[in-house]
Amino acid sequence: MSRVDRENRAALFDVDGTLADTNHLHIASWWEALRQAGHSVPMHAIHRAIGLPGEDLLAHLLGEGRDRSEDAALSAAHDTLYGTYFDRLPRLDAADELLRTLDRRGWRVVLVTSAGSAELDALRRAVDADDAITATASSDDVERGKPAPDPVHHALELAGAPAHRSVFVGDTVWDMKAGTRAEVTCVGLLCGGIPLLDLEEAGARAVYRDPSDLLDRLDQSPFGVEPARTGTGRSPEGSHAR
The missing domain is CATH 3.40.50.1000 (HAD superfamily/HAD-like)
Incomplete structure (x- = not known):
């Protein structure tokens, strides 16, 4: 071998x-947490930020010049709202x-x-x-x-x-x-x-x-062949869904 x-x-x-x-449960939870704190952020912008850690998500949405003292409360509000779905996540x-x-x-x-x-x-x-x-x-x-x-x-x-x-x-x-x-x-x-x-x-x-x-x-798929030595590059012909 x-x-x-x-x-x-x-x-x-x-x-x-x-x-x-x-993802859309997170979007709604972040939107409501931000709304309660007086921030008007469109859901499409929140969608694009989903996947970032909480502090980075807030920086992406509110800017680096935001009042960072709000971060913990905003994240806690999101967590509380999202937590109401824990027993039925699909x-x-x-x-x-x-x-x-x-x-x-x-x-x-x-x-x-x-x-x-x-x-x-x-x-x-x-x-x-x-x-x-x-x-x-x-x-x-x-x-x-x-x-x-x-x-x-x-x-x-x-x-x-x-x-x-x-x-x-x-x-x-x-x-x-x-x-x-x-x-x-x-x-x-x-x-x-x-x-x-x-x-x-x-x-x-x-x-x-x-x-x-x-x-x-x-x-x-890439799971069916030996993975390449880099993650870059376009999709192989016929391997992506439209």
């Missing part, structure tokens, strides 16, 4: 909007089957998320595939969250896998930028509501509609 054959392969997954259909179709299939094929599945512990517990209950998950890398574990590569680097360490043998699946430009900077192969999903072109321009090598579509075409 060659050295490459002995190397672990990591299947890295964002959770919100990628495995669970929760899993995206076939997300659990996708993780289990990759696990059976020898991939080490690691979740890469900005969710806190209580939120992550609720998301894992929704996805219901803990038997296939090797580890979880949170933005709480690193100095900088997505789009910095730090969470992806941490996930690779947890999986014991090199970047060139790993694939990161996400639904936002922040996911694609983090994966590209960490030099893993990036796969985008449209189920988070971000356009295909935006995901490709941020580094997605291939884009699919949702976990079910990726599972259906797994053998033709």
Whole structure:
């Protein structure tokens, strides 16, 4: 067996909007938290910021010159509002089957998320595939969250896998930028509501509609071939969903 054959392969997954259909719940929760504090921020702008850690999301929406003393209260308000959905977070179709299939094929599945512990517990209950998950890398574990590569680097360490043998699946430009900077192969999903072109321009090598579509075409996806040594590049012909 060659050295490459002995190397672990990591299947890295964002959770919100990628495995669970929760992005618009976050949008509504952030919109209401901001509204209660007197900030008028359009939902489409919040949508584009979903996937960033809370402090970075607020900086993106309110600017670096905002009153930072509000940050903790705004994040707490969002968490309280979003927490009302914890008992009914919806899993995206076939997300659990996708993780289990990759696990059976020898991939080490690691979740890469900005969710806190209580939120992550609720998301894992929704996805219901803990038997296939090797580890979880949170933005709480690193100095900088997505789009910095730090969470992806941490996930690779947890999986014991090199970047060139790993694939990161996400639904936002922040996911694609983090994966590209960490030099893993990036796969985008449209189920988070971000356009295909935006995901490709941020580094997605291939884009699919949702976990079910990726599972259906797994053998033709980056999971079915030896991952490239970089996360950059356009989608292979025929591998993306319109």
